[in-house]
Amino acid sequence: MFNLQVAKNEREEDEERRKRDNEARMGRASHSCRVIQAVTQICKPSRSRNLDRSKQQRGTELLDDYFVRDSAFPDTYFRRRFRMERYLFNETMIAVCNHDSYFVQKNDAFGSMGLLPQQKITTALWMFAYGVSVNQVDEIMRMRKSTILESLMRFCRGIESIVPRETYKHGLAKSYEEG
Structure with a gap:
């Protein structure tokens, strides 16, 4: 015991x-x-609060300025701003949207409409055409920096997979021969 x-x-x-x-x-x-x-x-920096960027309003303004039938700016302004003709932009946009659904306008988590394909593709083209920074595009297009960079990367991937490399080779060779 x-x-x-x-x-x-x-x-x-x-x-x-x-x-x-x-x-x-x-x-x-x-x-x-x-x-x-x-x-x-x-x-690590704290997450910044969400800003009201008025992305729908900016998208509507972009459409009214350049993409509707009686736009505010004529074709010469479009050519100067985008460094291409309007029909080429539209063909490129359709091809990229068919290739990657990221560029198609969808509802976001809150049920409001997301960015227009024209907005996403315009940001990528302006960064190429003018060599502008993400901050400058952010001020003009009212998009988050991460969205701008995502649009740029996806646009590049889309164009690389849509257009065959032979087109680039022949196009470059032809331009060197002419120039």
């Missing part, structure tokens, strides 16, 4: 010791977790 009581007491003491060790370990772990969280908050 005495041995059973001693063994029971030892087990209870072991359990209490394990509980204390676990609590101490958890305290150390939670402290280190808190330190890591604090360091990551200091090192």
